[in-house]
Amino acid sequence: MSIDRHSWTRRAAASAAAAFLSLASFSAPAAAKEKVTVFAAASMKTALDNANKAWTTQGGGQVTVSYAASSALAKQIESGAPADIFISADLDWMNYVSDKKFVKEDTRFNWLGNRIVLVAARDGAKQVDIRPGFDLAGLLKGGRLAMGAPSAVPAGKYGKASLERLGVWSSVEKSVASAESVRAALAFVSRGEAPYGIVYQTDAAADPGVAIVGTFPADSHPPIIYPIAILSESKSRDAPAYLDYLKSDKAAPFFEKEGFAVLK
Numbered sequence: 001m002s003i004d005r006h007s008w009t010r011r012a013a014a015s016a017a018a019a020f021l022s023l024a025s026f027s028a029p030a031a032a033k034e035k036v037t038v039f040a041a042a043s044m045k046t047a048l049d050n051a052n053k054a055w056t057t058q059g060g061g062q063v064t065v066s067y068a069a070s071s072a073l074a075k076q077i078e079s080g081a082p083a084d085i086f087i088s089a090d091l092d093w094m095n096y097v098s099d100k101k102f103v104k105e106d107t108r109f110n111w112l113g114n115r116i117v118l119v120a121a122r123d124g125a126k127q128v129d130i131r132p133g134f135d136l137a138g139l140l141k142g143g144r145l146a147m148g149a150p151s152a153v154p155a156g157k158y159g160k161a162s163l164e165r166l167g168v169w170s171s172v173e174k175s176v177a178s179a180e181s182v183r184a185a186l187a188f189v190s191r192g193e194a195p196y197g198i199v200y201q202t203d204a205a206a207d208p209g210v211a212i213v214g215t216f217p218a219d220s221h222p223p224i225i226y227p228i229a230i231l232s233e234s235k236s237r238d239a240p241a242y243l244d245y246l247k248s249d250k251a252a253p254f255f256e257k258e259g260f261a262v263l264k
Helices: 005-027 041-058 070-078 091-099 136-140 154-165 168-177 182-188 203-208 239-246 252-257
Strands: 034-041 063-068 085-087 107-115 116-119 143-150 176-179 196-200 210-216 225-230
Touching: 005 168, 034 041, 034 070, 041 063, 041 182, 041 203, 041 239, 041 252, 063 070, 070 085, 070 091, 085 239, 091 136, 091 154, 091 196, 116 154, 116 203, 136 168, 136 196, 143 154, 143 182, 154 168, 154 182, 154 196, 168 176, 176 182, 182 196, 182 203, 182 210, 203 210, 225 239
Parallel strands: 034 063, 034 085, 143 176, 143 196
Antiparallel strands: 085 225, 107 225, 116 196, 116 210
């Protein structure tokens, strides 16, 4: 039986091409996702953890988050701690790192809003009418008022501003139990170490051991705004995509569920 030399040559060439394409496909996989490192305000933990799980499940790669007071995170960034994204619980600490050129300004965005509330241990908690001159010192009955450090922690700064505006700060100033973060202040109340505390409403929702007994008037303190930005020294190629995800309609429900207001 004779073999058509030209036909054989065409078949051999086709087989070789197919083998080459198969090898090329095997040896050149899609680029691996890069880890994104986030420095985030402690009050973000519940909502951000849930959003990150969804991001990873959808193929977005690994996210590592360091949670702490915005003041502590800003100081770490200033000291050279490696991170890709910073989420502050107020504008002041974002401005602090921005003024030192640690932020990619074209990525900065006022992302979320929040409220501050008065909390008490859930058992026996009674509603408090928060208004000018209300007797917070009397409610404490010699106990401590837990709040983030008023000199640095955003929730503490907002709380002090509100109490000053309401005319009651001077009566409780010496009773303040300053905490390193808003979550630490929340824990004081949850563990029964302080009868009352001032925290974000989102934190109160995350701890079943406390109840919100009053909400501070929005006009008694500066607007609570959480800005977000990519840091200048970011090395992750996936940081922009992750930032876009957090700002998207896909991620919004995770934050709204915890009580954040998504700013548009």
